[in-house]
Amino acid sequence: MDLTGVFKDKKPRFSLEIFPPKDHTGGVETIYETLDGLKDVRPEFISCTYGAGGNLADSSTIEICSIIKEKYGILPISHLTCVNNTKEDIDVILTRLREKGIMNILALRGDLKPGQEPKNDFVHASDLVTYIKEFDPGFFISGACYPEGHPDSSDLITDVLDLKRKVDCGTGHLISQLFFNNEDFYRFLDRCELAGINVPIEAGIMPVTNKQSILRMVSMCGASIPAKLSKILNRFENNPKALEEACIAYAIDQIIDLISNDVDGIHLYTMNKPYLAKRIFDVIEPMR
Ligand code: FAD
Numbered sequence: 001m002d003l004t005g006v007f008k009d010k011k012p013r014f015s016l017e018i019f020p021p022k023d024h025t026g027g028v029e030t031i032y033e034t035l036d037g038l039k040d041v042r043p044e045f046i047s048c049t050y051g052a053g054g055n056l057a058d059s060s061t062i063e064i065c066s067i068i069k070e071k072y073g074i075l076p077i078s079h080l081t082c083v084n085n086t087k088e089d090i091d092v093i094l095t096r097l098r099e100k101g102i103m104n105i106l107a108l109r110g111d112l113k114p115g116q117e118p119k120n121d122f123v124h125a126s127d128l129v130t131y132i133k134e135f136d137p138g139f140f141i142s143g144a145c146y147p148e149g150h151p152d153s154s155d156l157i158t159d160v161l162d163l164k165r166k167v168d169c170g171t172g173h174l175i176s177q178l179f180f181n182n183e184d185f186y187r188f189l190d191r192c193e194l195a196g197i198n199v200p201i202e203a204g205i206m207p208v209t210n211k212q213s214i215l216r217m218v219s220m221c222g223a224s225i226p227a228k229l230s231k232i233l234n235r236f237e238n239n240p241k242a243l244e245e246a247c248i249a250y251a252i253d254q255i256i257d258l259i260s261n262d263v264d265g266i267h268l269y270t271m272n273k274p275y276l277a278k279r280i281f282d283v284i285e286p287m288r
């Protein structure tokens with residue numbers, strides 16, 4: 001199974017993202033609860049993060065991708081970051097992925113960890129893409145993109161030209177950073193078209209459930225919060241149930257608009273909360 005054929009016939013495609021359990025005491029098996037809840041959503045693929053947000057359970061990403069593939073029969077995408085890995089580290093990981101038949105990788109630079117010197121073998125995600133393709137051209141590579149620009153980019157044109165370089169190195173599919181204003185995403189698609197980027201681009205949607213955590217997240221990833229969402233966060237910050245309902249409605253509204261605008265795919269950041277994904281997909285099911 002690989003991603004090559006997934007975007008061929010039909011738009012939009014729907015995919016999900018999970019992360020390895022943060023509490024390791026129960027082992028990766030605790031992910032079963034999340035996956036049991038997500039399988040009914042019938043995603044095209046489920047991707048699993050690697051070392052994101054200070055989670056150091058890197059080896060569990062491969063294990064979880066294996067569970068997604070073997071137990072649930074769903075296509076897995078293994079995230080892989082390079083800035084804190086040497087070529088030897090990456091060789092070990094690629095070998096293990098190939099042994100397990102996991103041939104789809106979301107190749108990322110990764111964020112620099114505070115107090116940790118980066119390894120110098122890879123500087124940008126495109127270096128990792130090139131390296132993986134040389135290691136085994138059978139790997140299908142996805143990459144990250146940023147509708148509002150990556151925080152390190154000096155401007156949106158530089159950002160899209162760097163993205164074009166990443167695609168030219170062998171990235172066949174892009175997943176966007178979360179965004180809350182669809183107009184940002186449509187303007188980004190226009191820039192991609194002008195830059196000659198013609199691989200499928202999935203829109204990253206995150207249902208918000210907590211004001212403080214989303215403020216923390218956007219401060220790190222450079223996404224902005226439009227006035228409409230900001231008012232919801234302020235109005236319901238002390239009423240968790242109301243906030244959740246309002247934010248589910250907000251995410252559904254975004255997704256319906258994206259479907260109406262014929263986007264390639266929707267990638268839902270599930271935050272390992274299957275009931276959120278289920279609520280959203282129950283509404284959009286007839287639109288698939
Ligand atoms: P790059 O593509 O290397 O881009 C980073 C910056 O460098 C950009 O500003 C870009 O414009 C610039 N740049 C790129 N190439 C060049 C070049 N050749 N010359 C000069 N400048 C260049 N992090 C994790 O730790 N684990 C995860 O699992 C994870 N999953 C993610 C999934 C998605 C969908 C997204 C959007 C992000 C994810 N991240 C994850 C976060 C990601 O690691 C960070 O956003 C990181 O800062 C950038 O990674 P990148 O792969 O986009 O980097």
